[in-house]
Amino acid sequence: MSKVYFASSRIKKWKYADSMPGKLERLLKEINLSHYFEKNEWIAVKTHFGSEGAHRIVRPVFLRKVVDSLKGIGAKPFVTDTVRIKGLDYLEVANQNGINHLSVGVPVVLADGLYGNDNIVVKAGEILGEIAVATLIYDVQAMIVCSHVKGHIQAGYGGAIKNVAMGGVSSSHRHCGWKCGRGAMHTIGEGRLIWDEEKCELCYQCQEICPLEAIKFEDELFSYNEDDCWRCGRCTRVCPSGALTLPGDEERFVRSLAEAAKAVLSSFKPGKVLYINFLTEIQPECDCMPSADVPVIQDQGILISEDIVSIEQATIDMLLKAKPLPQSAMDELRSETDDILFYLSRKPYKLQIEEAERLGLGSKIYELIEI
Ligand code: SF4
Numbered sequence: 001m002s003k004v005y006f007a008s009s010r011i012k013k014w015k016y017a018d019s020m021p022g023k024l025e026r027l028l029k030e031i032n033l034s035h036y037f038e039k040n041e042w043i044a045v046k047t048h049f050g051s052e053g054a055h056r057i058v059r060p061v062f063l064r065k066v067v068d069s070l071k072g073i074g075a076k077p078f079v080t081d082t083v084r085i086k087g088l089d090y091l092e093v094a095n096q097n098g099i100n101h102l103s104v105g106v107p108v109v110l111a112d113g114l115y116g117n118d119n120i121v122v123k124a125g126e127i128l129g130e131i132a133v134a135t136l137i138y139d140v141q142a143m144i145v146c147s148h149v150k151g152h153i154q155a156g157y158g159g160a161i162k163n164v165a166m167g168g169v170s171s172s173h174r175h176c177g178w179k180c181g182r183g184a185m186h187t188i189g190e191g192r193l194i195w196d197e198e199k200c201e202l203c204y205q206c207q208e209i210c211p212l213e214a215i216k217f218e219d220e221l222f223s224y225n226e227d228d229c230w231r232c233g234r235c236t237r238v239c240p241s242g243a244l245t246l247p248g249d250e251e252r253f254v255r256s257l258a259e260a261a262k263a264v265l266s267s268f269k270p271g272k273v274l275y276i277n278f279l280t281e282i283q284p285e286c287d288c289m290p291s292a293d294v295p296v297i298q299d300q301g302i303l304i305s306e307d308i309v310s311i312e313q314a315t316i317d318m319l320l321k322a323k324p325l326p327q328s329a330m331d332e333l334r335s336e337t338d339d340i341l342f343y344l345s346r347k348p349y350k351l352q353i354e355e356a357e358r359l360g361l362g363s364k365i366y367e368l369i370e371i
């Protein structure tokens with residue numbers, strides 16, 4: 001049984017030690033970083049930089065606390081994420097969202113390079129076959145995965161597994177392109193975009209969000225550059241009328257997250273990766289979307305564990321006990337089921353955790369220790 005340490009977002013005393021940054025410091029002491037990491041060891045602090053309009057990410061102050069705690073044991077951390085839009089633009093997104101060398105106290109670097117094609121093909125499993133893992137994450141020998149917990153239109157839930165899986169691989173590989181990148185999870189077959197002229201409202205949101213400028217409209221007719229397209233699915237997710245789709249299989253997608261996570265973690269020795277889940281500003285969608293809606297569930301707190309399956313199970317258990325926040329998307333979508341995450345997206349989100357356990361990444365049985 002794995003230990004999961006927890007600090008609640010509820011504040012009982014008006015002093016720093018009872019604040020969320022203060023509690024995170026205490027959590028990091030409790031888990032004993034020296035047990036996992038060594039003096040002078042390079043540690044990747046993996047997070048998600050968000051997008052230009054999605055500001056509800058792991059706040060820089062928390063990343064700073066993780067960095068300072070690692071420096072406190074003599075380790076050498078850096079903050080990183082993989083390229084989601086053009087690399088230079090993504091670094092600017094990080095900067096605008098407050099994540100830069102000055103705020104976090106260490107270099108902020110892209111794990112798969114400015115072009116997002118600095119990656120290495122790693123054996124995955126029966127769904128994906130192989131996947132392109134960001135070289136930096138493949139090479140570094142220790143990591144702390146800082147995940148902002150939220151909903152997700154395709155996965156139903158996004159936490160540590162999704163952060164490692166989608167965030168540890170690249171969009172594209174120099175030779176095998178999108179087929180061994182994130183797109184291999186998002187779609188099936190050749191993954192050609194399907195445009196339905198009848199349904200199209202000509203809002204051009206798909207064109208605006210494409211990170212590669214692959215979509216064009218001429219005389220109100222859709223076209224896109226299939227060779228350039230990463231199959232990231234951003235255009236389909238913002239389409240308000242279902243006019244644009246990528247062929248997919250939701251169960252396969254959710255299971256493939258666990259498979260990709262296993263591939264990403266395969267280069268680490270046991271005990272060299274810690275996970276911190278931030279159950280804060282829990283919004284309905286992924287942090288890569290162009291905006292962040294109001295939180296659907298009240299802040300719950302911060303969890304930390306060495307077991308990716310345990311921390312995900314503990315997170316889900318906590319979320320399922322919570323109530324939908326009034327005036328939020330979850331409140332509007334209330335349904336007969338008690339499973340509030342399911343009625344947000346209607347996706348088989350728990351399969352991520354079940355598949356991760358089946359693949360040997362950890363255990364769903366955990367001991368919750370509240371500080
Ligand atoms: S899936 Fe859509 S948004 Fe993503 S690269 Fe292809 S055309 Fe652009």
Ligand code: SF4
Nearest residue numbers: 200201203204206239
């Ligand atoms: S987002 Fe959808 S509705 Fe809007 S232009 Fe693109 S295909 Fe048409």
